[in-house]
Amino acid sequence: MRFSSFVERIGGEGAAAWEIHFRASQLKRQGKDVILLSVGDPDFDTPPAIVDAAIEGLRQGRTHYGEVVGDHRLRAAIAQAHQAQSGQPTDPQQVVVVAGAQCALYAAAVCVLDQGDEVIVPEPAYVTYEAVVGASGARMVFVPLRPERGFQIEPETIERAVTAKTRAVLINSPHNPTGAVITRANWERIAEICVRHDLWLLSDEVYAGLTFEGEHVSPAGLPGMAERTITINSLSKSHAMTGWRLGWSITPVDLAGHIGNLALCMLYGSPPFIQDAARQAFAMEPPEVAAMKQGYRRRRDLVCGRLGNVKGLRCHRPEGGMFAMVDVRATGLSAQDFASGLLDAEGVSVLPGDAFGPSAAGHVRISLGNADEELARACGRIERYAAKLAP
Numbered sequence: 001m002r003f004s005s006f007v008e009r010i011g012g013e014g015a016a017a018w019e020i021h022f023r024a025s026q027l028k029r030q031g032k033d034v035i036l037l038s039v040g041d042p043d044f045d046t047p048p049a050i051v052d053a054a055i056e057g058l059r060q061g062r063t064h065y066g067e068v069v070g071d072h073r074l075r076a077a078i079a080q081a082h083q084a085q086s087g088q089p090t091d092p093q094q095v096v097v098v099a100g101a102q103c104a105l106y107a108a109a110v111c112v113l114d115q116g117d118e119v120i121v122p123e124p125a126y127v128t129y130e131a132v133v134g135a136s137g138a139r140m141v142f143v144p145l146r147p148e149r150g151f152q153i154e155p156e157t158i159e160r161a162v163t164a165k166t167r168a169v170l171i172n173s174p175h176n177p178t179g180a181v182i183t184r185a186n187w188e189r190i191a192e193i194c195v196r197h198d199l200w201l202l203s204d205e206v207y208a209g210l211t212f213e214g215e216h217v218s219p220a221g222l223p224g225m226a227e228r229t230i231t232i233n234s235l236s237k238s239h240a241m242t243g244w245r246l247g248w249s250i251t252p253v254d255l256a257g258h259i260g261n262l263a264l265c266m267l268y269g270s271p272p273f274i275q276d277a278a279r280q281a282f283a284m285e286p287p288e289v290a291a292m293k294q295g296y297r298r299r300r301d302l303v304c305g306r307l308g309n310v311k312g313l314r315c316h317r318p319e320g321g322m323f324a325m326v327d328v329r330a331t332g333l334s335a336q337d338f339a340s341g342l343l344d345a346e347g348v349s350v351l352p353g354d355a356f357g358p359s360a361a362g363h364v365r366i367s368l369g370n371a372d373e374e375l376a377r378a379c380g381r382i383e384r385y386a387a388k389l390a391p
């Protein structure tokens with residue numbers, strides 16, 4: 001039987017990158033002593049008050065269809081929080097609740113991009129962007145985030161990449177995989193470029209709640225940006241809720257209407273009891289949220305402290321997010337060979353940076369989503385492995 005041409009656009013080769021992770025997971029299932037530092041899923045549990053709100057919702061029969069674009073109370077809470085954070089006056093009508101930031105990215109992309117459009121994306125980039133943009137028929141145009149600049153964006157590279165076909169810029173800060181946080185000055189320059197060339201800005205802010213240093217700037221609050229910014233966020237990382245599948249977009253009202261139509265034909269709304277849980281998260285920040293953030297920061301310090309002293313390795317100290325990038329170029333190995341050898345020799349899986357884009361070649365990504373003791377153990381193994389490599 002035949003498939004549509006669409007299936008090719010969503011079936012990119014991002015999968016190859018995960019080969020090490022799949023091999024490591026298999027070894028672990030076979031009972032081998034393997035430490036997985038290759039996925040970005042928080043190891044923390046969802047705060048109990050949030051879990052209780054979902055259970056209460058279930059008991060109260062909040063198990064029917066809900067409002068397609070999201071519970072109006074949750075949308076109001078999201079709008080209020082976004083306004084407080086970004087300074088953008090935000091009406092609940094601008095918010096659409098969907099199944100995770102991933103779903104919001106997809107919905108936004110297919111509602112603003114057309115076949116033949118170009119989307120400027122800094123690389124290394126989160127791997128699903130390829131299929132998200134591909135689904136719309138648009139094409140990604142990459143601009144490099146250079147390791148020697150700490151992977152901080154250089155706005156002039158965006159300006160230089162703009163053509164008559166450019167429709168949007170897709171940016172993630174704090175950044176997966178590098179942990180870089182875009183400075184306010186750079187956001188202001190990016191905003192000017194978007195305004196000057198009349199571009200949409202898709203701002204993926206899923207790690208905003210995990211900003212350790214500097215400030216998280218929501219670009220929708222900058223001059224001229226409210227009408228062109230699509231803010232994407234979720235509780236997945238900040239509240240350890242990846243499995244709940246709840247996220248949202250905040251856009252101009254007309255675009256929210258289109259995303260709402262997509263939500264109607266694709267999701268027919270988000271589960272009401274899950275939205276009850278999300279409302280609880282906004283109603284009163286559970287103490288665990290600050291503790292988790294502190295935990296990631298402590299782990300960041302642990303990993304960069306330990307690996308920073310290892311010959312052949314250099315740790316890029318992430319300012320936010322759940323990952324640390326380690327430069328392994330001085331070992332003489334490619335990231336792929338380093339990661340593969342590390343798994344074979346010491347049973348630790350990390351992802352080669354090349355998977356996220358050529359500018360991260362020679363780097364491996366380490367997830368901070370493991371307990372401190374496990375991370376410390378993994379660092380010991382990485383030290384031992386690197387010591388054998390050092391010329």
Ligand code: PMP
Nearest residue numbers: 100101102126176206234236247
């Ligand atoms: N954007 C980035 C940069 C991510 O790393 C992730 C999750 N790994 C997502 C979006 C999707 O998050 P969610 O669980 O909210 O769909």
